[in-house]
Amino acid sequence: MPKKAVNPLYDALLKPHTQNSNSFLILEDGQRVSYAEFIQLAGQIANVFKSIGVNKGDRVLVKVAKSPEALATYAACIQTGTVLVPLNTAYTPAETNYFIADAEPALIICDPDEETSISKSLENPGTHLLTLTDNCSGSLVDSIDRNTAIAETQSCSADDLVALLYTSGTTGKPKGAMLTHGNLLSNGQSLVDCWAFTEQDVLLHALPIFHIHGLFVACNVALLSGCSMVFLSKFNLDSIIDSLSKASVMMGVPTFYTRLLEDKRFNENLTKHMRLFISGSAPMLKQTHMAFEQRTGHRVLERYGMTETNMNTSNPYHQERKIGTVGLTLSDVLVRIRDTDTGQCLGADLTGAIEVKGPNVFKGYWKLAQKTAEEFTDDGYFITGDLGFLDQEGYLTIVGRHKDLVISGGYNVYPKEIETVLDAIDGVTESAVIGIPDHDFGEKVVAVVVKQQSTSINETDLIEICKTKLAAYKCPKQVFFVDALPRNAMGKVQKNSLRQQFS
C-alpha cells in the first residue's frame, strides 16, 4: 500500500486523531479507548488483512456482537480500501448463507459459536474465517496480538466502495446497497454541521452497529467532530439511565424513546444537562414527541434517511423543529415530490413519491445493474418508495410508503420474505403479512393466513417454523386465520383492508 495515499474517509475520520489521547469510546465498565488507541487497533486489524491477502475491493463480512474491535474492523476497512459487509447478529444460518453467497467475501469475521456452521457451508474454500467474541477474544484477537499496527493507507477515490449494506425489497430478496467513501463523508460532514457537533460532545450510543444509523450516522459524526461515545453493547433501560449523566447527545429509534418514557426514573433532572435527542429510522408518533417534551423540556429532533441514501432531511438544531415532520433537506441533498401517476413534480403541500439526489445517494445494488436502473429516474433521482409532502417552508412530512414494508422497532421487515416462508409450510394455502400499530415497536409484524381444511397447524407452529428460517424480529408476533384473503379486481391482496381489520 502506498504510504501517503489519498483516502477520503481515512483522511477525514481517522488521520486527524492518530495522536489524539482524548477518549473515543467509554465502555459500560468504565474502561476508555482513546482515539489514538482506536486507530492503533484499526492499524493492527489492517495488518491482519494485509498478512492474509485481503486487498482493496475485497469484501469483509462481519457478523459479531458490538465491541470496540468490531467497530475498529470498520476503520480497518476504510484504511485498507476493503468493503465492510455488516450483518445483523440475529440472522439465521440460512439467511447468513445467502449473504455470504451473494457478497462473496474474502474474509468472514463471526462469533466462535458460528464458525463451524459457516465454514461447512462455504462454497469458496479460499475464504478466510476469523472469530471475535463480545469480550475481546477469538482468532481475530489472537491475530491482532501478533500484528503490529500499520500506518499506510490504501489509495481510494470518493467513488470507491467502503461498505455493502443489505436491505430487503419487495421481491423479498435482500440487495446489497453499495456505499462509497464519498457517500459517507459528505453525509457525515452535513450532519456534524446540522446538529452542531463538537469535540465537547458525548454521544450516548446504544444502537447496533450493523445498520447505517448506529454505524455511519453515529460513529462518523463522532469521528468527524472528535467527540466521545458512551458505547453500550445494546439498548438496556438501566444502562441508558445510568449513562445519561455522562452524555450530551443521544441518538435512537422511536422505541428507545417510548421505553424511556415508560420509566419513572426518566425525568427532567436526568436530562437537563443534555443538549440534544435525535430520532430516526421509523416514524415517531406525535404523542411520543409531546410526552417527551412535557417530561424533559426537550423537543426530539427527528430526521429521515435510508440505507441507500444515508440521511436526507433533518429538523434543524437552531430553528424550529416541527413535530410530525422529518425536517428540512440537508445542505447538499435535493428532495422532490412527484405525482405517482403522472410523474409531474409537485409543489408545496401536495403528496407524492419522495425522490432524492445528491452525494449521499448510493452507487447502486451489488451485482444488480437492472434493479439499480429501475430505482432511479432518468434524471438521476433515487425513488425512495416513501410518500410525503414538503410544506411551504420546506419541511418534509412522510405520510406513508409506496413499498410494502413494516418497520418494527427500527428494523425493516419486508412482508414478501415472510410470506414466502409461510406459503411454503405444509397446511398453508396462502398468507399476507402486515404491520399493525404496536406501542413498543411502532409497528408489529402479524400474519393473516388461509390454511388448508385438513391441517391441524396452529399459530404457535407457524411462528416456531418461521423462527427456524428467519431472524426472530422478522417473525410474526401473531397469526390470524381467515377463510380467504380480500383481493381487488386485479387479484391483488388488499392489505389496507387487512390492516384496518386487525389493527
Ligand code: MLC
Ligand atoms: C428485538 N426483537 C424484535 C425487535 N428487536 N422484534 C421486533 N422488532 C424489533 N425491532 C425481538 C427479538 O427477536 C426477541 O424475540 C425479543 O424481541 C427480545 O430481543 P431483544 O434483543 O432483547 O430485544 P430488545 O433489546 O428489546 O430490542 C429492541 C430494540 C432493538 C428496539 C432495542 O430492536 C433495536 O436496537 N432496534 C434498533 C434498530 C436500528 O438500529 N435500526 C436502524 C436501521 S437503519 P424472541 O421471539 O426471541 O423473544 C435505517 C435508516 C435510518 O433504518 O433512517 O436510520
Ligand code: AMP
Ligand atoms: P432502511 O431501508 O432500513 O434504511 O429504512 C429506511 C426507511 O425507514 C425509509 O425509507 C423510511 O420509510 C423509514 N424512515 C427512516 N427514518 C424515518 C423517519 N424519521 N420517519 C419515518 N420513516 C422513516
